[in-house]
Amino acid sequence: MDIMKNIYLLLATVFFIHSAPAAELFGTVDAVTGEVTVLTANGESLRVSSGQKIFEGQTIQTSASGEVHIASADSGLIALRPNSNVRIDRFSAKGEPADESVLTLFKGAMRAITGWVAKRNPSAYRIKTPTATIGVRGTDHETTVIETATGDSLPGTYNTVQEGITVVQTAHGEIEVRPGQHIFASRDDNAAPRLLAQHPGFFLRRQLRIEERIQQRKEAMQQHVKNIMEDRAEAVRENIGDRKPEIQKNREALKRRIQEHRARERTKP
Numbered sequence: 001m002d003i004m005k006n007i008y009l010l011l012a013t014v015f016f017i018h019s020a021p022a023a024e025l026f027g028t029v030d031a032v033t034g035e036v037t038v039l040t041a042n043g044e045s046l047r048v049s050s051g052q053k054i055f056e057g058q059t060i061q062t063s064a065s066g067e068v069h070i071a072s073a074d075s076g077l078i079a080l081r082p083n084s085n086v087r088i089d090r091f092s093a094k095g096e097p098a099d100e101s102v103l104t105l106f107k108g109a110m111r112a113i114t115g116w117v118a119k120r121n122p123s124a125y126r127i128k129t130p131t132a133t134i135g136v137r138g139t140d141h142e143t144t145v146i147e148t149a150t151g152d153s154l155p156g157t158y159n160t161v162q163e164g165i166t167v168v169q170t171a172h173g174e175i176e177v178r179p180g181q182h183i184f185a186s187r188d189d190n191a192a193p194r195l196l197a198q199h200p201g202f203f204l205r206r207q208l209r210i211e212e213r214i215q216q217r218k219e220a221m222q223q224h225v226k227n228i229m230e231d232r233a234e235a236v237r238e239n240i241g242d243r244k245p246e247i248q249k250n251r252e253a254l255k256r257r258i259q260e261h262r263a264r265e266r267t268k269p
Contacts, residue, residue, distance in 0.1 A: 023055040027072035034065035076115025084108020100124040109144040139164030
């Protein structure tokens, strides 16, 4: 009896493993320096290396010397700075209406260059922090979460835009951020996000070791996104073109029905 019970348990386990949905691929590690780890959905902690795949549900952590660049599956890029922690909450890039990219930055800083998911549907892209939610319209931007006041940096969320536009929302209001602008959303004050007069001080004090790679990768990725968007637009035009005879036929049939209806109306006593 115990043998049969164990067999049933084994079969049920195998069935569960094979029937469980596979996690969506978020992206591939493009560059890494220092100590960076990924916490998998089942709680396993792994050292991150170049070329490694990162999946939905995983959390990436960097040490004081760690940096990592991840090329997302929709031809975007995230650059996680030292002493940072980000989770890939939800991600899908299948070319479908349900595509989305939702990340939570718990602490530290992350530069994000959006891919075609955000280009096709800006509302499908969000970066969440403990104090704010950030949406975009075709953007290269950087989000920073400060946990403890240090010098001139107060606790809260900071957002800086290099290209495009972000919209930063909190429970107390929202603000639109344009290129060259910087905002702060306080953790402690019941105030709406506000524009800053200049770069936050921590931007000037930090030292990044692989930042120079971003511009080259950014240009290549943006060209790829542009090509994808053009290909999709062409596919839509071709689909409409293929349907033109059918559309014309339906129009002619509708026109005949209208004419027949009018003729019947005229012959009524």
